Amino acid sequence: MLASGSDDGTFSIRDLRLLKEGDAVVAHFDYHKHPITSIEWSPHEASTLAVTSSGNQLTVWDLLLERDEEEEAEFKAKTKEQVNAPSDLPPQLLFVHQGQKDLKELHWHSQIPGMIISTAADGYNILMPSNIETALSANNA
Structure with missing residues (x-):
């Protein structure tokens, strides 16, 4: 699989085994609205990647995730509250960081699952979102 980002803020995933057959794009995302500046697969989970854009966002994606309407309905029934997931967010989007200019x-830490190091004009950050570590360990179980 090859991940590539564009100046229009989109990024695509291509299956290189399908190149000879024509369209090798297996996923395309248009969440970011500014040029993609970095994209990297997680060394710990093959379906997870992180993306940075010049819109001051770092996002983490898990391509195995899909929206589950049945699970959402069960959750709403258990909580007895009106809980709605934003319809404009892709279900594969795990995390958004907006703390850098x-x-x-970005780079994933090679030895610590879920840890991401990012660089920006105003310094660097070391991130370890708890939902990413949980998602990675659940996928490896």
Whole structure:
């Protein structure tokens, strides 16, 4: 699989085994509205990648996730509250970080699952979102 980002803020996933057959794009996302500056697969989970954009966002995606309407209905019934997931957010989007200006690059830590190091014009961040670590360990179970 090859992940690539564009200046229009979109990014695509291509299956290189399908190149000879024509369209190798297996997923396309248009969440970001500014140019993609960095994209990298997790070394710990093959379906997870992180993306930065010049819109000052770092996002983490799990391509195995899908919206489950039945599970959402069960959750609403248990909580007896009106809980709605935003319809404009892709179900594959796990995490959004907006704490840096002019994000340039990101890398996953090679030894600590879920840890991401990002660089920007205003410094660097070391992130370890708890929902990412939980998602990675659940996928490896």
